[in-house]
Structure formats: C-alpha cells, structure tokens
Amino acid sequence: MYHVALERVSDYGRETMREGVARLLEPLGGMERYVKPGERVLIKPNLLSAKPAEAAVTTHPELLRAVILEVQKAGGVPLVGDSPGVGSGRRVAERSGMMAVIEETGAEFVPFTEAVPVAASGTFKEFELARPYLEADRLINLPKLKTHEMMTMTCCVKNLFGAVVGTAKAAWHLKAGADKELFADMLLELYRLREPDLNIVDAVVAMEGNGPGSGDPCQVGVLLAGDNAVAVDHVAARVAGIPRQLLYLESAARRMGLAGSNAGEVAVLGPDPDRVLERPLRLPHLSDVQFGLPGFLKNRLRNQFTSRPEVAPGKCELCSVCVKACPPAAIRVQGGRLRFDYQRCIRCFCCRELCPHAALTLRDGWLLWLMKKSGRSI
Structure with a gap:
C-alpha cells in the first residue's frame, strides 16, 4: 500500500x-x-x-x-x-x-x-x-x-x-x-x-x-x-x-x-x-473536445473544436511576456496590439498562465460552443 x-x-x-x-x-x-x-x-x-x-x-x-x-x-x-x-x-x-x-x-x-x-x-x-x-x-x-x-x-x-x-x-x-x-x-x-x-x-x-x-x-x-x-x-x-x-x-x-x-x-x-470540501473546485474553461477524433479530422476542425486565446478588452499592457513565452512563436505585437497566428497556436495556454495582467481570455470555436450549449460531448 x-x-x-x-x-x-x-x-x-x-x-x-x-x-x-x-x-x-x-x-x-x-x-x-x-x-x-x-x-x-x-x-x-x-x-x-x-x-x-x-x-x-x-x-x-x-x-x-x-x-x-x-x-x-x-x-x-x-x-x-x-x-x-x-x-x-x-x-x-x-x-x-x-x-x-x-x-x-x-x-x-x-x-x-x-x-x-x-x-x-x-x-x-x-x-x-x-x-x-x-x-x-x-x-x-x-x-x-x-x-x-x-x-x-x-x-x-x-x-x-x-x-x-x-x-x-x-x-x-x-x-x-x-x-x-x-x-x-x-x-x-x-x-x-x-x-x-x-x-x-x-x-x-x-x-x-x-x-x-x-x-x-x-x-x-x-x-x-x-x-x-x-x-x-x-x-x-x-x-x-x-x-x-x-x-x-x-x-x-x-x-x-x-x-x-x-x-x-x-x-x-x-x-x-x-x-473535505462541500463542493468541488471550480474547473477551468473547457477548451478542447477533439479527443477521440481521427487525426485528419483534428487537423481540419481544430479551430472549431477548441478554444483560442484572445485579448480581454482594456487589460493588455503590451508587456510582451506572452510573446516571449509562446512555444510556437504564434503571438506578436503589431500596430499597437497583440496578434495571434491560430494556425501555429498549439493551445497550451502558456500565454494565459504567465500573463502578469490577466489580460487574456478564451474564445470557443463554433463547434465547441455549440456542444457546450447543447450539453453534449464527444
């Protein structure tokens, strides 16, 4: 034991x-x-x-x-x-x-x-x-x-x-x-x-x-x-x-x-x-329901079945912590704002994890949003 x-x-x-x-x-x-x-x-x-x-x-x-x-x-x-x-x-x-x-x-x-x-x-x-x-x-x-x-x-x-x-x-x-x-x-x-x-x-x-x-x-x-x-x-x-x-x-x-x-x-x-607790800990935002899908579908529907990071209005201070921390280099500062390359983004959410200003939120892909709304899962 x-x-x-x-x-x-x-x-x-x-x-x-x-x-x-x-x-x-x-x-x-x-x-x-x-x-x-x-x-x-x-x-x-x-x-x-x-x-x-x-x-x-x-x-x-x-x-x-x-x-x-x-x-x-x-x-x-x-x-x-x-x-x-x-x-x-x-x-x-x-x-x-x-x-x-x-x-x-x-x-x-x-x-x-x-x-x-x-x-x-x-x-x-x-x-x-x-x-x-x-x-x-x-x-x-x-x-x-x-x-x-x-x-x-x-x-x-x-x-x-x-x-x-x-x-x-x-x-x-x-x-x-x-x-x-x-x-x-x-x-x-x-x-x-x-x-x-x-x-x-x-x-x-x-x-x-x-x-x-x-x-x-x-x-x-x-x-x-x-x-x-x-x-x-x-x-x-x-x-x-x-x-x-x-x-x-x-x-x-x-x-x-x-x-x-x-x-x-x-x-x-x-x-x-x-x-120990009267209620369970509140879980993170459900960000992905593509598990169990075949590889070719994952690649095609990835943006629709997952969440993606984006800037919360009024919070980003352009400190570039997320730019430096992003493993696939999918974030850049351009034109006075953050821009994301969602084809390169691997959805590890290191950007959100390390942002010192809590300036990043998540937006669901439309299939993920639809499944949450209907209460269904894969």
Whole structure:
C-alpha cells in the first residue's frame, strides 16, 4: 500500500503551519524517515510566477518555512530551488515571500540555471534537467494544489516540470503540448527520472477556475503528504472533487502501470478526502473536445473544436511576456496590439498562465460552443 497522510490546517499562521506539518508527517514516520544527518535536501516549491502569496499561484512561504525547519531538525542541509515559467527564480522567490523565509532560516537558494542531459527510456529519449535537482541527496516536492487549463489539475507530478530550466519548457510544450495525452506521458517520464523522496501538498488555500496562474484562491484547509507522487495526486484529486476521466496524468499513469496509479493500493491516513470540501473546485474553461477524433479530422476542425486565446478588452499592457513565452512563436505585437497566428497556436495556454495582467481570455470555436450549449460531448 502507498500511504498518503491528510491533515486539516486552517490557515498559514507560523505556529499553526509548523504544528500542522509535524502532525502531517507523524503517521508517515516523521521527517527523520526521509532525511538523514548531513544530507543535502532540495526542497522544490511551485515558483510559477512573481505573485504575492495570497494570490495562491505559488507555494505559501510559511509551508516552506515549516518544511525547512523540519529538515534542519532531522539534521539535513536545506536547499530551495525551482525554475519559474517566466522571469528569474530569485525574483519570484522574493515577490512570493519565499526568499525572506530562505534567508531567515539559513537555507540556501539554488537557482535552476544549469541543465544536465539525462537519458530516458520511454517515448522521449533525453531530458535536460537542473543540476541541483539531480545532485541533491534528497528531494522534497512542495506543490500547490491548483486547477490547470491544460492538465485539469496540477499537483505533485506536474510540479516537477520546474526541473526543466527556463526557456526549455517552451520547447517541451512545442514538442508535446499539442496533445494532452502525450504531454502527460512526457511529465510522467520526467517524474520517473527522479522520483521525490517526499511530497507535501499546499492545499490550505488552493486555486480553482482558470489555473494555474489566472484562477481564484479557494479555502480548502488541508495538507497532504506521501512518498509516492502519483498516489498523492490521486488523493489530492479526490479532495478537489475532480472526476477521474478529466485527470490526464492519472490516466496515463494507469496506462503505464506506474506504482500508486491503482486506487486500490492507496491508503489515506486522516480525514476522508471525499468529504473535505462541500463542493468541488471550480474547473477551468473547457477548451478542447477533439479527443477521440481521427487525426485528419483534428487537423481540419481544430479551430472549431477548441478554444483560442484572445485579448480581454482594456487589460493588455503590451508587456510582451506572452510573446516571449509562446512555444510556437504564434503571438506578436503589431500596430499597437497583440496578434495571434491560430494556425501555429498549439493551445497550451502558456500565454494565459504567465500573463502578469490577466489580460487574456478564451474564445470557443463554433463547434465547441455549440456542444457546450447543447450539453453534449464527444
């Protein structure tokens, strides 16, 4: 059995969080089970973009503080690192409040700037991952529970995509991002190259709606932990109330036969995850109903069966973050406005995810709009 601990924690007060993390880890054997004296322990939070902690875009700094202190108590040497979707890791850590915690606790910030090639044996034969991610003695994964416009949910496995350095993320979106199942396969193959020793999920305040960067904070009031990321993601999805058929990563993990992907082998230590929330998290905008169509129809009807990004009136400040972040270079500034090449657009929605002004919305293709209106699906 793969055990996943679940602990109710009401807020991000410093002592509340410290005590909550200690209670969370106790039934798993405590931090001492995962960290030995002298080991260099990489703590990998979610540093998606430079937003304040209350926006629920990044892992909360008080959870990071509590985990750093537990690592130090076990005799480990805490390192903190990630590669954000846009901008420098240091700037995101400062804006989110995490850098202050790193400095106050004496932990070391290790920016993900140098990539190391790693051979893989699945569909994708090689990844280039951050050196600190590969060289640390232990890896603690610290994701934020959020909805996700491409994968429906982002949690433990998806958070590890931050091990891909900087602009290389765009290359992976271009290579695999046009197909959600293929992108899920890629994420799981990356996960298998270095599985975290421990996963601790920040779900005290989660994100719902158009996550991972443009959704709304939602009080959930729990932390989750376990050493199998796939199993922890399964329990997190139950907390969030997300239907299994919408969980592309979970479906891919079952297809691959990965440990923790069978619900019957996952045991929850703590409250019933199905009863944490009175209502499920609000899901992202349905952006695609072309799955199951043959390839030649997908190509011909792609614009009609999918949503496409466009500018929300009066919000765009022409900062060009989306232009730089777009994997297929389908966005440009021309004539004082953003212009999209929808034939090149792969619908990864990185532009919406990383826009600092929430200036991009989605417009449904007419067949997608018609199917939503009629309540039908493919």
